[in-house]
Amino acid sequence: MTVMTYARAINRALAEELERDADVFIMGQDVGAFGGAFGVTRGLQERFGRRRVFDTPISENFLVGGGVGAALTGLRPVVELQYADFIAVAMDEIYNKAAKWRYMHGGLFSVPLVIRAPGGLAGGAGPEHSQSPEGLLLSAAGLHVVTPSTPADALGLLKSAVRSSNPVVYIEHKGLYGLKGEVPDGEHLIPIGVADVKREGTDVTIVAWTSMVHRALAAAETLAAEGIQVEVVDPRGVRPLDTDTILASVQKTGRLIVSHEAPAPGGAASEVAAYVAEHALDYLAAPIQRVCGADIPIPQSSDLEQYAIPSVDDLIRACRSALSYR
């Protein structure tokens, strides 16, 4: 095990995959000599050359669509959207091209494309540079959407994404770049679509991803002192959603809270809640609660933005409410 940051783990995944497979290349805005807007691709161009790691113009439609074209013709591009919010700029390329090209052309092609998309609050980045748009992609059949919350998951999920024959949107959280954690040495792969129980518990389940995993763990720690055992399930991606792990946890605890930074309407928490309601209603001892972002655009102020996403206290209150429900 080595301790490294979330950003460093992403960088390591990219370096290992560039080293392993000559068909892998990286393109995006500022990913070359500059090393990425958040420093995530630092050193990669220097090590692998300008042919493998290069800058593009500010052209998100080309960035993703060009990635699809390269993927259709035998390569494995990793493209970086500078902010996950820019998914909206390249939506036709993501939603209609990357996701559907294989299906609509009769399975004659595969689209081994990774779209890295830094999401989440970053301290005053504002309404168009702070969002968590995974819910926008829930209906994109053909696409995978992964959401790492720890350095080890960031490494293992990205390596799997690069090796996948399917298009993968990899939503990394900007606020977690500096987070340190233990990362296995050697080859570390995490299968796409497999949840991880970040903390075991018996009384209430919190399903959360990226930054909210850490707030859920903090809430669980506080509640443990009161004798309440919270189970924290990180699905590590919303498409495919590991419903088996979520169901098993709810069947054990009988209580479900789903939490993400994005607002509840149209968010992936609704999908989790609906699935559990359809398949495990009889196990529920309390109503399902969505503890999600406020239903507003994210304010620019770095103070106010914190009120747009759920806090540890919000999660604690939700857990207590679930436990006191009669």
Added chain:
Amino acid sequence: MATRDTYRGLYTGMLRVATWEQRLLRMIEEGRTSGFYHAGRGQEATAVGATMPLRRDDYLLYDHRGMGHAITKGVPIDRLFSDFLGFREGTTGGLGAGIVHIAWPEAGVLGQSGTLGGSFPIAAGAGLSALYRGTDQVVLCFFGDGASNRGTFHESANVAALWNLPVIWLCENNGYAVSVPTAEAISVAQISQRAIAYDMPGTTVDGMDPIAVYDAVSAAVERARAGGGPSLIEAMTYRYRGHYEGDPQTYRTREERDEWEAKDPLVMFPRRLIDEGYADEQWIEATRISVSEEIEAAAATALQGSKPPVSRIFDNVYA
């Protein structure tokens, strides 16, 4: 340069495309397939003339008018019928494909974006891929005058020129985006003028003359293969049928249609073959017969196909 074989090949190619379409229209009339078809009658000289200079391993992104590009590039014509019929023998294995989404990777046919202008970035990406892999493949990307206005063209033309990508942007300017005439939608007199903005060659050719199209594209292909980068070619053409089958065509006059029909490549080009000594009446007649037989045989083969089981809709979502 075009040789006797080129002339003859262009005529045979155009005839195959037009005869194929005629047979498809009969299937539509017979109710065997839907009328969601954008007929290419009139535009054969552009589709065939531009596609013939390609090698089999070059890439094609066709547009949604006629199947001339796909047929010329080598998609088996019986399978094309099968796609329209929704039969499992089609290129999509029974999922169905109309004027978009037919593909044939072994002949470099990458398919088509159903959203107009969606093919531009994919073509640029395929060009980038050829360059990355160190091959001398080129990409031919067709689009209409209407799609030329998408922002995706700007992004893709810019990177293609910036990085010397081997892409030929081929605009089939038929004067109308469904019902809106080009003069009401495009800021320049000729779409090829836009090439100047990207510092790439731009040229306008007579899209009713297969030789003019063939020569222009051949030069662009040669340039792209040699590392000279992209070109924009605008072929002035006209569609003889509506945008779709059943289009009332209230937006254009009978006189205008007559004027363009007088330039019908399927009437004019065989005369030119004879006048310029590339073929005689007998060859023309024999070609007509053999093409008709080929298309009829392909239709007969296709009509023996069958629809897929309902479970087909769940296949190929993921690799």
